[in-house]
Amino acid sequence: MIPLLILCPLILLAALGAVWKARPVHAALLLALALSLIAVLYLALGGGFIGLVQFMVYVGGIAILIVFSLLITRPGDEGEEVARRPKSVALGAACVVPVLGALLYTFGKGLPEPAEGAAPSVPLEKLGDQLFTTGLPAVLAVAVLLTAVLIGAAMFARDFGKNSEPPADS
């Protein structure tokens, strides 16, 4: 309970920075911070493997990808000027507040008594068993999806490189 109460405000602050900061790279780095704090939260809740995977994929993969594309597209220092567009922010907030209210209302309505006691663990063997028995179709679907993404990314990279390649000397 205590790590939870420490982590939650930190996560929210980092997330707020990620959506509010004007400089894109700052926003991306704060996203990485928020995601790694969520990974720590998972670890604190006893989901060892899930927390590590969250860190590996989100921080090592997705945050890095986002940062890297920011560098390639060079948004420069003109920034995002979120704070300077009160109209769009007001509009956004007008959409967000009902959603937030609905979420909080639903969550608060039929809340079960939490099962107290020691954190349940994630035994890797059991997780693997479940993945390759009841979860097999889903695993296959994800495998196909990831393969398609890999091939697509490779084709994309080839196209991307083709146009910027210097003419060969001959």
Added chain:
Amino acid sequence: MKKPVLTLMLSLGMSALVMAGETGPLVTAESLPRLPQRLVEMLLAAVGGPEWLVQLGGMAAAAGTVVGVFLGAFALLSLIERKVLARVQNRLGPNRAGWFGILQPVADGIKMLTKEDIVPAKAEALLHFLAPVLIVVPAVLALGVIPYGREWVPVNLDLGLVLFFAVGAMTEVAIFMAGWSSGSKFPMLGAMRAISQMVSYELPLMLAALAVVMMAGTVSLSGIVDDQGGFVLGFIPKWNILTPWGLVAGLVFLIAGVAESNRTPFDLPEGESEIVAGHMTEYSGFKYALFFMGEYLGLFAISGLGITLFLGGWQAPLPGLGFVPTWIWFFGKLAAVIFFFLWIRATYPRVRIDQLMRFAWLFLIPVGLLTLPVAAVWHYTGRGLLGWVLCGAMLVVPYAILTVLYNRRMAPATRRYQFVE
């Protein structure tokens, strides 16, 4: 002032005697590296510390042992590397500070510490400060999960291997922060090179490790070492490198590991003839030393992981050598692997960035993927002669095809460089 110290020493000695009487000798050759931990635990227990304090102190001492050992190794390596490179290149190397230059690391350290700490005017001060710290932390964390001996596992985690790769993700973020926060061109270029290289070479690294996980049936590093115990025919150790899939996975791991630790021939991120020092260009003094340290600790960590996964960890290479403490085997192997890295560095020229990426994506990753089915075949054909024949065929044929394709498409051609847009 003297009296409390005396009492403390006395009580410590007493408790040591008591413990020796209860549980055998205080320290054997095997558990020598755990002596600091036990001493601290005993000391805290002797002064009446609560249970959690004793445990915490013991853990801190265990961590301190690892960090101390590897900082010493880092200092030593910085000298040995220069000596070995000098020998290969027919020079003398550092030989002024102390006998055979043995005090050179000390001199280097003093030089680094007394240099001015410069933060460029255009730098983002906070990120610029955090980057060198964040680069050392994952290396130390990764060193903490490796089993160095039968009784010397600083943190024995069930998820050791996963943790090793997870903390590796932090390095990339740190390198990006270093490159971007410096507010200058060369660090930016170096960081982009470093990140693309690390992302690309992390995949073959993980695939190679995955084959081992598949065969050992565990991601606990101690479990993987235990799995490699014993001997075939009474004298050939059961190390993973001595199986067909393990040989290939081990070579993939070796190459990817060299790239992952940014060493020649894959040291493009800091290619000094191209982009000054990459992401470290704008750093000086102690922060530069931290980068240097993070790099070498990372090298130790990745070599240690390679030894654990493929070279049998702390297992002895021949039967009948059980009287030698197991951690000596580990550090012997580590020295051999590190020497191999130095040898590579002295031998090969730096590759080009497009060669680097193509090699990872078109060669290493397919070969890494191949090791998984080969490992399965090895397992189901009884891990014997039949396995060698089948697995050999499964490996050699795709290898030949890949090589032909790779050579035909990627043969060296004359290239003219111009800046892109």
Added chain:
Amino acid sequence: MNPLAVLLTLSALLFALGLLGVLTRRNAILILVGIELMLNAANLNFIAFWRYGPPEAALTGPTMVLFSIAIAAAEAAVGLAIILMVFRHTKSTDLNKLDSLRG
């Protein structure tokens, strides 16, 4: 205090923040940042209910999160690839400028 309630509130707030980011940002990549936050809010719910929910739901939460993370990785890769392709043609990642289909 009920830890489940704390976690659910956190997840709701995270989702709202992500949505706010998606609605107010102009840079396509930063919109992706908002989407990642929303995805994580959903994952957090799975973990929260697995940890504090009824015991018969053993391991369903982590399994779902594992799939969700894998799909999020694919989503980010595809999304960024699309954004980079758009950037090649228009030299901009500002979504307000991508109005060539406007009648």
